[in-house]
Amino acid sequence: MIFMSYWFAVFAASFFVLYYCIPISAIRKSLILLSGLIFQVHFAGPAGVMPIALLGILTYIAGYFGSQWLIKTAIIGCISSLVFYKYTIFLATELIGIVSPELASEAVASLRLSFLPTAPPLAMSFFVFEFVHYLVDVLRGNKPIRSIADFGLFSLFWPSMVAGPIKRYEQFMPSIQEGCGQVASSDVTTGVIRIAIGLVKKFIADNLTLIIDYWVPQFDVAPTETRWLIFFGIGLRILLDFSGYSDMAIGFARMMGIRIPENFNWPYLAKGPIDFWHRWHISLSTWIRDYIYIPLGGSRSGMFRKVINGLFAFSLCGLWHGAGWNFLIWGVYHGVGIAVNNLWHESKANAYLRFDRVPVVLRSSISWFATLMFVMVGWLYFFFPVSKATHMLAVLIGLR
Amino acid sequence: MDYSKYIDPKVFLIGLMLSFAGLSAVGWLVTENNIFHDYHRSYNNISAETQYFPTARQLTALVRERLSGEKIAVVVAGSSVMRGAGQSKEDLWSSYLQKELGEKYVVLNLALNGGGPGGQALYLAEYMLRQHKKIIFISDASLAGVGIVQDNGPTYRYFFFDASERGISDKFEERMAEVSLRLKDSDFERLQELQIKSYLNDILNYDDLWTTVGYRYFFTVWTPLTAAKPWAARNEFLDAEPNCSEAKRYQNFLNEEMAIMRGFANPTPIPDEIAHVISTTIPEHVKPHTMFVLNSYSPFYVEKLSAEERQRYLSNIQNAEEKYNNLGIRTVTIAHNYTADDFCDRAHFSYTGGKKLAVSLAPHIRLKARMLGYE
Numbered sequence: 001m002i003f004m005s006y007w008f009a010v011f012a013a014s015f016f017v018l019y020y021c022i023p024i025s026a027i028r029k030s031l032i033l034l035s036g037l038i039f040q041v042h043f044a045g046p047a048g049v050m051p052i053a054l055l056g057i058l059t060y061i062a063g064y065f066g067s068q069w070l071i072k073t074a075i076i077g078c079i080s081s082l083v084f085y086k087y088t089i090f091l092a093t094e095l096i097g098i099v100s101p102e103l104a105s106e107a108v109a110s111l112r113l114s115f116l117p118t119a120p121p122l123a124m125s126f127f128v129f130e131f132v133h134y135l136v137d138v139l140r141g142n143k144p145i146r147s148i149a150d151f152g153l154f155s156l157f158w159p160s161m162v163a164g165p166i167k168r169y170e171q172f173m174p175s176i177q178e179g180c181g182q183v184a185s186s187d188v189t190t191g192v193i194r195i196a197i198g199l200v201k202k203f204i205a206d207n208l209t210l211i212i213d214y215w216v217p218q219f220d221v222a223p224t225e226t227r228w229l230i231f232f233g234i235g236l237r238i239l240l241d242f243s244g245y246s247d248m249a250i251g252f253a254r255m256m257g258i259r260i261p262e263n264f265n266w267p268y269l270a271k272g273p274i275d276f277w278h279r280w281h282i283s284l285s286t287w288i289r290d291y292i293y294i295p296l297g298g299s300r301s302g303m304f305r306k307v308i309n310g311l312f313a314f315s316l317c318g319l320w321h322g323a324g325w326n327f328l329i330w331g332v333y334h335g336v337g338i339a340v341n342n343l344w345h346e347s348k349a350n351a352y353l354r355f356d357r358v359p360v361v362l363r364s365s366i367s368w369f370a371t372l373m374f375v376m377v378g379w380l381y382f383f384f385p386v387s388k389a390t391h392m393l394a395v396l397i398g399l400r
Numbered sequence: 401m402d403y404s405k406y407i408d409p410k411v412f413l414i415g416l417m418l419s420f421a422g423l424s425a426v427g428w429l430v431t432e433n434n435i436f437h438d439y440h441r442s443y444n445n446i447s448a449e450t451q452y453f454p455t456a457r458q459l460t461a462l463v464r465e466r467l468s469g470e471k472i473a474v475v476v477a478g479s480s481v482m483r484g485a486g487q488s489k490e491d492l493w494s495s496y497l498q499k500e501l502g503e504k505y506v507v508l509n510l511a512l513n514g515g516g517p518g519g520q521a522l523y524l525a526e527y528m529l530r531q532h533k534k535i536i537f538i539s540d541a542s543l544a545g546v547g548i549v550q551d552n553g554p555t556y557r558y559f560f561f562d563a564s565e566r567g568i569s570d571k572f573e574e575r576m577a578e579v580s581l582r583l584k585d586s587d588f589e590r591l592q593e594l595q596i597k598s599y600l601n602d603i604l605n606y607d608d609l610w611t612t613v614g615y616r617y618f619f620t621v622w623t624p625l626t627a628a629k630p631w632a633a634r635n636e637f638l639d640a641e642p643n644c645s646e647a648k649r650y651q652n653f654l655n656e657e658m659a660i661m662r663g664f665a666n667p668t669p670i671p672d673e674i675a676h677v678i679s680t681t682i683p684e685h686v687k688p689h690t691m692f693v694l695n696s697y698s699p700f701y702v703e704k705l706s707a708e709e710r711q712r713y714l715s716n717i718q719n720a721e722e723k724y725n726n727l728g729i730r731t732v733t734i735a736h737n738y739t740a741d742d743f744c745d746r747a748h749f750s751y752t753g754g755k756k757l758a759v760s761l762a763p764h765i766r767l768k769a770r771m772l773g774y775e
Contacts, residue, residue: 006596186404189412193403207622207630214624 002043002162003248004202011039012252019256020183028180029153032256036156043162044122051121052155055081059131060151063144071139075132082128085120090323123162125320129287130155134169136291145169157260159252163245165263165283172260179257187257194251201244208237216384219392220400227396234383235376239268242281268375271367273337276375284320288313299342306342311335321382326389330382337374427605430612431457434465438638440489441509444625445637448555449513451621452634455601455608456523456563459510463524466506467533472774474507474765475528477521477539479547481695482511484754486644486744493754500762504775512556517541517692518681519552520559523569526686530570534774536765541692541731543720544663545670550681551579558594562607565598570683578680643751644744650700657746661701664716665709670723678727691768692724692731693761698743730768734760 002008015035019028040049055078062074089108097104121127134154138144145151153176154169179187215222215230222230246263253260261283270276277285289298293313299306311332318331358366380389394400436446436454439462444450467473476482476494484492494509501507510521517539525537541548551560560579563569583591601607614620615634622630629636682690694717696702705713717733724731734757735742735749742753749757769775 006593006600009600010596184404185409185413186402189407189409190401190403192413192416203620207620210622214627 001202001245003198003245007042011035011042016255023182025177025180028256029149029176032158032176032180033149033152033156036152036158036161039158039161040122040156048121051081051085052124052127055127055131056151056155059135059155060145060148062135063138063151064146066138066144068139071135075135078128078131078135082120082124085124087319087323094325126161126164126166127155129166129284129320130169133166133287133291137168137170142170145173157253157258159249159256160260163242163249164281165246165249165261166287167260167283172258175259179253179259181257183255183257188255191251191253191255194254195248196251198244198247198251201240201247205237205241205244208233208240212237216392220395231376231380231392231396235268235379238379238382239264268372269368270371270375271364272371273334273341273374276371277334277338284317288317292316303343303346307339310338310342314338324385326381326384326386329386330378333378333381337378423609424604424606427607427609427612428457431455431461431605431608434458434461435612435615435635436462439466440492440495440639441483442512443639443641445634446615447512448558450623450625452614452619453558453607453611454520455611456520456559456566456568457605457608458611459520459524460527460568463508463528466508467528470534471506472504472534472536472769473525473528474501474505475521475525475535475537476507476509476511477515477517477519477525477537478511478693479515479540480511480513481747481749482538482540482693483509483513483515484511484749485513485641486748487751487754488641488643489639491643491751491754493749493751493757496755496758497761497765500758501765505765505769511539512552514555515552516547516549517690518548518550519556520563522682522686523559523563525689526570526683527563527568529686529689534769534772535689536691536768536772536774537686537689538691538693538761538765540695541720541724541729543670543694543716545674545677545720545723548674548677548681550575550677558597561594561598562601565602570686572680572683574680575683644748646741646750649744649750650698650740657701658704660746661697661705661713662709664697665705665713670720674723675727678729682729687728689768689772690729691764692729694721694724694731694733695747695749695757696733696735696738697746698740699738700740700743701746732761732764 015031018031022028022031037049040052044052058074058077062070088111092107092111093104096107134145145154150173154167154172157167157172157176160167212230212233215226219227219230243264250260250262263282265279265282267276267279270279293309296309296312297305298309312335314331314335315328316331318327318329318334321327321330377393380392383389384392391400435458446452446454463473474497482494484494487493489495492509494507498505498507508521508524510519510524512519515521521539522537525535528535551557557579560569564576580591583594597607610620617633618631619626619634620631626632626637696717702710702713721731721733735753738749738753738756742750742756744750766775
C-alpha cells in the first residue's frame with residue numbers, strides 16, 4: 001500500500017517541510033504539481049504516466065476549447081482507454097473463449113507480448129472518472145479550468161491520486177486556492193489525527209488480511225464460529241482498508257489546508273441498500289448517480305426504467321472495480337438490492353404487512369441487520385470467484 | 401470533523417513532535433542492553449519466520465553481554481543444521497560444545513533456518529573483531545557451494561541493511577555492490593525500501609523500539625504460528641522445540657530425499673564462481689577466523705546409494721573440502737561415522753548426533769584458536 005512505504009514517508013515529510021516553509025500560494029501550487037508528478041512517475045513508472053498524461057492533455061484541450069464534438073471525442077477517448085487497459089484481456093478471454101479457449105489463450109499471450117502492459121496504468125480508473133466528470137460538467141455549461149497548471153493540480157493531486165476520493169473540480173479548485181493561501185494549525189492538527197486514524201485502520205485491516213488468508217483455504221474444515229468470524233472479517237477488512245486509505249488521503253490534503261470529499265459515513269450502520277450506498281465510497285456512488293444513472297433517465301420514467309437504470313449503473317459500478325464476472329455479479333447484486341429497496345418503499349407491501357406498526361427500534365434493528373447481511377454476502381462475490389463464493393456461502397449456512 | 405475544537409492545535413503539534421523525538425530516544429536506549437536474557441539459539445518466535453525482526457543493535461547488545469573479558473567467542477552461523485533443528489534447547493549441540501570447550505570460550509549460536517555463512521552471525525563477528533575480541537566464526541557449508549549469499553537471502557536481508565547502516569558490519573563495498581546489483585535487477589523497489597528503512601531506522605530507532613515492545617509487552621502482527629496468542633509478548637513464547645521423534649524419523653519423502661542424495665552423488669563440483677561469492681561475502685581479514693563444517697548426511701540414505709554412487713558422494717565431499725580450503729576457508733568434514741540414529745532426517749542431527757557434533761568440532765576449534773594465537 002503506497003502510503004505505507006518508506007519512500008512515501010520520506011516523500012511526504014520532504015513535501016510538508018517545503019510546503020510549510022514557503023507560505024507563497026503560487027509556489028505551493030507548483031510544489032503540489034511537481035510532487036504529484038514525482039509521485040506518479042515513481043509508482044507508475046514512465047510507461048504508466050504516458051497514457052494518463054495523454055488523456056489529461058486531451059481532456060484539458062477539449063475543456064479549454066469547449067466544442068461539443070471535441071469534448072465528446074475526449075470522453076470517448078477516456079472511456080476507450082480505460083476499457084482497453086483494464087478489460088481487453090477479460091473480454092478476449094471471455095468472448096473468444098466461448099468459441100475457442102485455445103484461441104483465447106493465444107490472443108491473450110499475443111496481446112501481452114505486443115502492446116498490453118501486465119497491469120493498467122496506476123489509478124487509471126480514478127483518473128478517467130475525474131476526467132469524464134470534468135468533461136461532462138464543462139459540456140453542461142460549467143466553466144472549464146483555463147490554466148493548464150490548475151488543471152494539472154486537479155489531475156495530479158497526490159493524496160487522492162491512487163484510490164480517491166474522486167474529486168469534483170468545482171469544489172476542489174476553490175479549496176486548493178484557499179489551502180495554498182493559508183494553512184491553519186487546526187488544519188494540520190485535524191489532518192494529522194485523520195492520518196493517525198487511517199493508520200490504525202490499516203494496521204487492523206492488514207492483520208485481518210493475514211487471518212483471512214490463513215483461514216479461507218481451510219474454510220470447509222474450520223469450526224463454525226471461525227467461519228462466521230471470517231465471513232464478517234472479510235467485510236470489516238475492506239471497510240477498514242479502504243476507509244483507512246481515504247482517511248489518510250483526506251488527512252494529507254487537510255494538512256495542506258485543502259478539503260476533499262468524505263468517502264465513508266459509517267456504512268455498516270446502513271438500514272437499506274440505498275442507505276448503504278449513501279455511506280459507502282460516497283465519491284463513487286455520487287459519480288455513478290450523476291454521470292450514469294441520471295443521464296440514463298434516473299427515476300424520471302417510472303419504476304421499471306428506474307430499476308433498469310439502477311441495474312445498469314451498478315453493473316458498471318461492479319465492473320469498474322475489476323475485470324471479472326464476480327465484480328459484475330457483485331454490481332448486479334447491489335443493483336437488485338437497490339431495486340428491491342425502491343420497490344419496498346413505493347409498493348403497498350409495507351402497509352399491507354403493517355410493518356409501520358412494528359416498534360421503531362425493532363424495525364430499525366431488522367433493517368440494519370438485513371442490510372448488514374446483504375452487504376457481507378456481497379463481499380464474498382466481490383473477493384472470490386463466483387463458484388467459490390457460492391460454495392463458501394453454502395458451507396456457512398450448513399448446506400454443504 | 402474539526403478536531404481542533406477539542407485540542408489546542410499548537411499544543412498538539414508540539415506534543416507530537418516531542419513525543420516522536422522522545423520515542424526515538426527510547427528506541428535507542430532500550431537497545432543499549434540485551435533483552436534476550438535466556439538466549440540459546442534463534443527460534444521461530446524471535447525470528448523473521450513469525451514477523452519478528454531482531455535488529456542489529458539488539459543482537460549487538462546480546463553479544464556484548466555474553467562476551468566479556470578475554471573469552472574466545474565461537475560464533476555459529478549457518479542453516480537449520482547448525483541452529484539445532486530437531487534438538488531441544490536442553491539438548492542443543494552448541495550447549496554441548498560450550499561444555500566441551502569450557503570457560504575460556506563462549507559459544508554464540510546465531511544460525512538461522514535457511515541461513516548460510518553470510519548473515520547476522522558474520523556481521524556480528526565483524527563487529528566483535530573490530531572491538532579486538534577473540535573470534536572463531538564457524539558455519540556449515542554445502543557440498544554444491546549453494547546457500548552462500550552475501551545478505552543471507554530475502555527473509556533475513558533486512559538485517560544486512562540494518563547492520564550496514566548502523567556500522568555494525570564491516571564497510572565492505574564489494575559485498576554491498578553485489579547485493580545492490582542483484583536486487584537492482586530483480587526487485588529494485590524492495591532495494592530502495594530496505595535502504596530507506598535502514599537509513600531512517602538508524603536515525604529514529606523505531607524498529608528497535610517496536611521489536612523491544614514486541615518482545616517484552618505485546619506484539620502487533622498476527623501470524624499462523626502464534627495464532628494461539630497473537631498479541632502476546634514474544635518472551636512468552638519459549639524455545640519449546642522438542643527432540644525429534646525417533647518413531648517418526650525417515651517416515652516421509654524417501655523418494656525425494658534419495659533424489660537429492662543422487663544429485664550429490666553425481667559429479668557436482670563446486671562452481672568456480674564460488675570463489676567470487678566467498679570473496680564478496682566474507683571479508684579477507686575474517687577468513688583466517690573462519691571455519692566451514694561439511695556435514696556428511698545420514699547413513700540411512702547414504703547406504704541406499706549404490707556402491708558407485710556412494711564412492712562418488714564421498715569423493716564429492718572430499719573435493720568440496722579441498723576446494724573450500726584452497727579458497728582460504730579452513731574446512732572440516734564431520735559425521736562420517738555417525739549412525740542413522742544420530743540424524744532426524746537426511747541432514748539435521750538428533751540430540752545424540754548433536755552431542756557427537758560438539759565432541760567432533762571441539763578439537764578443531766581449539767586448533768583454530770591456537771593457530772590464531774588465542775591459546
